Amino acid sequence: MRKIFKAAAFVLAFAALALASARADALEFSAEFREKLGDEVREGKIYVTADKSRYEVEGADTIEITRADKKVMWVIFPKRRVYVEEEFWGFPLGTSLENSREKSGSGDLSREDLGYETIDTFRLKKYLVTVKYNGGETEDKYYEWYRSDFPIPVKTESLNGYMSYEYRRIKFTTLDPNLFEPPKRYKKITTEQLIELEKQWERSEKKGKKK
Numbered sequence: 001m002r003k004i005f006k007a008a009a010f011v012l013a014f015a016a017l018a019l020a021s022a023r024a025d026a027l028e029f030s031a032e033f034r035e036k037l038g039d040e041v042r043e044g045k046i047y048v049t050a051d052k053s054r055y056e057v058e059g060a061d062t063i064e065i066t067r068a069d070k071k072v073m074w075v076i077f078p079k080r081r082v083y084v085e086e087e088f089w090g091f092p093l094g095t096s097l098e099n100s101r102e103k104s105g106s107g108d109l110s111r112e113d114l115g116y117e118t119i120d121t122f123r124l125k126k127y128l129v130t131v132k133y134n135g136g137e138t139e140d141k142y143y144e145w146y147r148s149d150f151p152i153p154v155k156t157e158s159l160n161g162y163m164s165y166e167y168r169r170i171k172f173t174t175l176d177p178n179l180f181e182p183p184k185r186y187k188k189i190t191t192e193q194l195i196e197l198e199k200q201w202e203r204s205e206k207k208g209k210k211k
Contacts, residue, residue, distance in 0.1 A: 027152065028175055031167040038162055046167070052180040065180055074182050080197070082189050083182045108132040111144070119155060120168045122147050 028049045035042050044057035051069040063076040066088055073088035111127040118124070124145040132139040145155040150170060157164035182188070189197070 027172075029170055029172050030175065031170040033165065033167050035165040036163060047175050047179050049175060049180070054179050065182070067180060076182055076186065080201070081183075081185065082187045082194075082197070084189060084191055084194050086191075108136070114143075117145065119145060119166075122154075124154065 030045065030047045033044060033046045033055075042057050042060075044055060044060070046056075047054040051067070053066045055064045061077060061079060063078065065074045065076065067073070068088065071088050073086045074083050075086070076083040109129065109131045111129050114126040114128055116123050117126050124147055127144045127146070128141065129144050130139055130141050141159055143155075143157045143159070144153040146152075147154050147170075154168075154170070155164065155166040
């Protein structure tokens, strides 16, 4: 259980940057993503509208859907044909990159032009972003890369490279509304029921390995 929601929180941490900006720019797109936190690297697909997002991580047993319009988050288990619904009141803060973006409205944000770099065959504009708070007493710094036809960063990275996210194969398209709904034939369960089911799944897996 802890692993499942830790994974969901990890994905949502990076989603904060994209979805908050997408809402402001009324974007609707799909893309492949690559996100890195230390030695952990995750890749998958993302679908975003102004108030919805869907994350499909390669090799994961879950799909995460956030619905800011309904203030809910669904964690879907395709192999088990069940899903859990949680309240969703906004993306969690918890990383310096997120705090920079969230606080930029009240902080003093500046960008230093670092020229161009080619990433994923695109010529991207690179910036060093500095956000100062409390009259300059504290600050955050990170890098951003922009594509000329995409108003939000296609890549963001901490100065030390410890954390980053990147979007590739971006497609501007009208997305199927069903992408942002749990499958109709899946059973909705509570967190408590999920905990009990996980114990059953674990026992079944252990029995299968013994055979």
